[in-house]
Amino acid sequence: MKLMVIGGGIAGLSAAYYAQKQIPEAQITLLESDSRWGGKITTERLDGFVIEGGPDTFLATKPWGVALCKELGLDERLHGTNPHKRNTYVLHRNRLQPLPDGLAMMIPTNVGSILKSRLVSWFGKARMGLDFMLPPHSPNGDESLGTFVSRRLGREAYENLIEPLMSGIYAGDGDQLSLASTFPYLRDLELKYGSLARGALEMRKKMPSTPGSRSAFLTPTTGLAEIVEKLVESLMSKVDMRLNTPVASITRPSTFDVRLANGETLDADAVILATPAYVSGKLLESTAPSLAADLQSIPYASTATVTLAYHQADLPQPLDGYGYVIPRREGRRALACTWTSTKFPHRAPDGYALIRVFVGRAGQDADMPRDEPTLIGLAREELQLTLGITANPFITRVFVWENAMPQYNLGHPALLKRLDAALEKHPGLALAGNGYRGIGIPDCIHSGELAVEKILESRPVENSHSLASA
Numbered sequence: 001m002k003l004m005v006i007g008g009g010i011a012g013l014s015a016a017y018y019a020q021k022q023i024p025e026a027q028i029t030l031l032e033s034d035s036r037w038g039g040k041i042t043t044e045r046l047d048g049f050v051i052e053g054g055p056d057t058f059l060a061t062k063p064w065g066v067a068l069c070k071e072l073g074l075d076e077r078l079h080g081t082n083p084h085k086r087n088t089y090v091l092h093r094n095r096l097q098p099l100p101d102g103l104a105m106m107i108p109t110n111v112g113s114i115l116k117s118r119l120v121s122w123f124g125k126a127r128m129g130l131d132f133m134l135p136p137h138s139p140n141g142d143e144s145l146g147t148f149v150s151r152r153l154g155r156e157a158y159e160n161l162i163e164p165l166m167s168g169i170y171a172g173d174g175d176q177l178s179l180a181s182t183f184p185y186l187r188d189l190e191l192k193y194g195s196l197a198r199g200a201l202e203m204r205k206k207m208p209s210t211p212g213s214r215s216a217f218l219t220p221t222t223g224l225a226e227i228v229e230k231l232v233e234s235l236m237s238k239v240d241m242r243l244n245t246p247v248a249s250i251t252r253p254s255t256f257d258v259r260l261a262n263g264e265t266l267d268a269d270a271v272i273l274a275t276p277a278y279v280s281g282k283l284l285e286s287t288a289p290s291l292a293a294d295l296q297s298i299p300y301a302s303t304a305t306v307t308l309a310y311h312q313a314d315l316p317q318p319l320d321g322y323g324y325v326i327p328r329r330e331g332r333r334a335l336a337c338t339w340t341s342t343k344f345p346h347r348a349p350d351g352y353a354l355i356r357v358f359v360g361r362a363g364q365d366a367d368m369p370r371d372e373p374t375l376i377g378l379a380r381e382e383l384q385l386t387l388g389i390t391a392n393p394f395i396t397r398v399f400v401w402e403n404a405m406p407q408y409n410l411g412h413p414a415l416l417k418r419l420d421a422a423l424e425k426h427p428g429l430a431l432a433g434n435g436y437r438g439i440g441i442p443d444c445i446h447s448g449e450l451a452v453e454k455i456l457e458s459r460p461v462e463n464s465h466s467l468a469s470a
């Protein structure tokens with residue numbers, strides 16, 4: 001079998017990795033348009049600093065990231081977030097306010113801590129309490145994250161507390177994001193326990209709390225690029241891996257014809273598309289027009305990260321936590337700020353501070369600057385306004401991510417069903433990547449693994465027999 005994997009981000013690399021394990025006889029080719037592997041994962045190591053351009057950590061509670069790291073021999077190199085300075089703040093009326101203690105699954109569960117918080121007014125706190133009394137509601141079909149949380153906890157708690165945490169993950173607009181596609185467990189809590197807070201508390205009790213257990217977020221010592229490097233190393237001898245090889249289109253006269261931008265055509269029995277959904281749609285335009293149209297309808301938001309390094313002594317106050325998030329209603333152009341050298345102390349030498357500012361969110365694409373000087377200026381302005389930092393950073397690094405964050409908006413679950421139905425008509429074709437069922441790294445890894453399973457399922461029966469008896 002000739003298998004073509006298109007897209008060398010974490011999803012495509014994972015697909016190639018699981019394919020060579022599960023279909024050892026397959027001839028696998030991995031095609032990547034860029035001059036490097038990893039897609040959104042990119043790490044710079046510079047004078048003792050570890051600078052992440054895209055993601056900086058992954059969720060350990062979703063098993064697929066940890067499982068792959070173990071297979072790659074990276075388990076011992078995974079670090080959790082700093083357990084000694086766990087504060088996270090929310091910008092509220094231009095001042096940083098601590099997130100209340102006792103958030104479980106991002107839902108406040110500690111009444112005392114909510115009562116003390118300045119993030120929500122007394123009226124808003126009383127409204128949050130209604131969560132314990134309001135009966136579950138059964139809207140027809142999908143519901144937006146904003147509507148759902150506002151319905152349970154009130155609009156104020158949503159805007160000041162929940163929106164910046166949840167929508168921030170997607171750089172999204174909570175009033176557009178589909179609850180069912182982003183945080184489906186919240187709806188389950190409502191239905192099962194009649195209250196988000198009660199449900200989140202019950203779930204927390206069920207979670208194992210072994211002392212010294214790992215942090216919920218993990219990352220390798222010198223950055224997430226370690227995962228990419230290990231994957232590439234393990235694939236090099238088994239997979240035909242081609243950088244600088246953009247694919248232009250896919251047609252299917254009998255087997256698949258994968259036409260490259262340089263005019264060459266490669267034939268394949270099976271194809272895994274691990275490119276962003278709008279690229280996959282473009283590639284399939286002539287072969288599967290309605291599938292292509294659905295893929296191209298998934299919106300993506302653009303975002304940028306600006307990393308700045310300072311001497312600790314130049315900061316007016318110590319960075320005593322992981323950073324802060326900025327609610328949409330604050331009207332700032334930044335989305336969040338991570339205090340990297342506190343969150344992951346091994347990422348900066350002693351005596352130095354590494355800070356990362358996120359810019360850009362859904363609905364503000366046109367307003368997001370793309371050029372380095374403006375982005376650095378914007379980040380410095382944010383740090384001055386909120387933290388009083390006026391010193392010159394001695395390192396600055398900017399990464400602009402155009403159309404990078406898929407938006408699982410209202411209607412996304414129905415769209416996924418249509419995609420699945422359309423793919424049934426195209427045996428040997430599978431999708432992987434962040435555009436569909438999870439944006440985080442573990443989800444993307446899992447999507448690569450599932451795509452390989454789908455290819456295996458669609459093989460002719462005789463082949464499956466011979467595989468089983470081999």
Ligand SMILES: Cc1cc2nc3c(=O)[nH]c(=O)nc-3n(C[C@H](O)[C@H](O)[C@H](O)COP(=O)(O)OP(=O)(O)OC[C@H]3O[C@@H](n4cnc5c(N)ncnc54)[C@H](O)[C@@H]3O)c2cc1C
Pocket residue numbers: 006007008009010011012031032033034037038039040041053054055056057058059245246247248274275276279303304305401404405432433434435439440441442444
């Ligand atoms: C700033 C930022 C911060 C993030 N933070 C986190 C985080 O902390 N934790 C977390 O879990 N997730 C985070 N994410 C999300 C996560 O990084 C991404 O969802 C994930 O890396 C996407 O992987 P992917 O393989 O699906 O897509 P990509 O990484 O986009 O890979 C797709 C690949 O396809 C290639 N390609 C495109 N067109 C073609 C073509 N025509 N032919 C061949 N190849 C092509 C691209 O060059 C790219 O390499 C973050 C994302 C961003 C942008």
